[in-house]
Amino acid sequence: MKKIHWIGAGLSSVPGIRRLASTGQNITVWNRTLEKAKNSINHVSSENVKAKELNFENLKKEINKNDIVISQLSANLHIKVAKICLEKDAHFASTSYLSQEIRDLHEKAKSKKLVFINEIGLDPGIDHFFTHLLVDELKKQNLGKIDVIYKSYCGGIPADENDFKYKFSWSPLGVLKALNNTAEFIENFEYKKISRPYEHLSKYKINNEYFELYPNRNSIPYIDEYLFEKEWKVKEFIRGTLRLNGWSEAWSNIFKMLNSNIENIEDDIIKKSDELWKEFKYKENEKDRVVLWVNLKAQKNSETLWSKTFHLDEQGSGENTAMAKLVSITLSAVIDLMIENKIEPGVQAAPHKKDLINYIFGILNNYSITINQN
DSSP states (O other), X not given: OOEEXXXXXXXXXXXXXXXXXXXTOEEEEEESSHHHHHXXXXXXXXXXXXXXXXXXXXXXXXXOTTOEEEEOSOGGGHXXXXXXXXXXXXXXXXXXXXXXXXXXXXXXXXHTTOEEEOOOBBTTBHHHHHHHHHHHHHHHTOOOSOEEEEEEEEEEEESSOOTTSOOBSSOTHHHHHHTTXXXXXXXXXXXXXXXXXXXXXXXEEETTEEEEEEEOSBOTTHHHHTTOOTTOEEEEEEEEEEEETTXXXXXXXXXXXXXXXXXXXXXXXXXHHHHHHHHHBOOTTOOEEEEEEEEEEEEETTEEEEEEEEEEEEEEBTTBOHHHHHHHHHHHHHHHHHHTTOSOSEEESSOOOHHHHHHHHHHHHHTTOOOEEO
């Protein structure tokens, strides 16, 4: 049996760890705080299920050929873990965005018949699954040369709305800094790159509720990742962030701070992060909510010929927050597929084959997570 090494027992890991430990897998949970690792497996008693304090030298000694190593650490540490996997002939998995550093390991991983899979959580992850299914359906329509509109938005939001229109599960610093990351996308057939994505807001109604949406990161590479037909002309292609209606107004002072040219802006951001963490941190057992909405549309001469949407709206609390369930249960389901040798070797993002996606959806359904289509 392949042994699983799950590194990182933070907020977005526990439901997935508990699931794998409950299925009789040989799993060791590694975490810098040993108590957290122990807590994540306190529901089972098995010699195959262990918790250990994270020390990279000790970890390295325990990894054997064909083991599966899951990195739920901060993104900058994934490459360290991936290189250990290469050295030890072990497989690698992460929910994070696929970095160029990891991409560069493709040939080496493939030559050793190792799976190095990434982007298998919520966003990125479930959004990819939705998109692959939509693209497959559109291809089957045989519409020839068409204009394609693609939009994918996801957001973690408070289940009980507050005046700030947001709450934090961990330090706000990352959220604040990410607001000033550039976004690249296609709008009205034109490539666009903007430095302040939150100034490019749109509104959309999902199930009679309005949300605010803005582009996030670089969407462009996903046109190829999603296997769009070459004859399709891309009219719009945006992957972005979803927020509660009124979020932009509630955050207006934060935007002013980010736009200021003062020398000590970094100090101001850290100070603001501390303030927000004190005031808007999720309380224990407070409910969170995740909304994901993915739409693909085909047009000719501005007339819509075909349109379909996948979306989910999940709530949770405690160690089973909506975010934790959607990220880690999805990750754990992909680990099942790796154990069964159903993932091709090499560096890659989320699976795109329909049977694999349906398996993952089946696992999510077992946890009462509802996927909606219209």
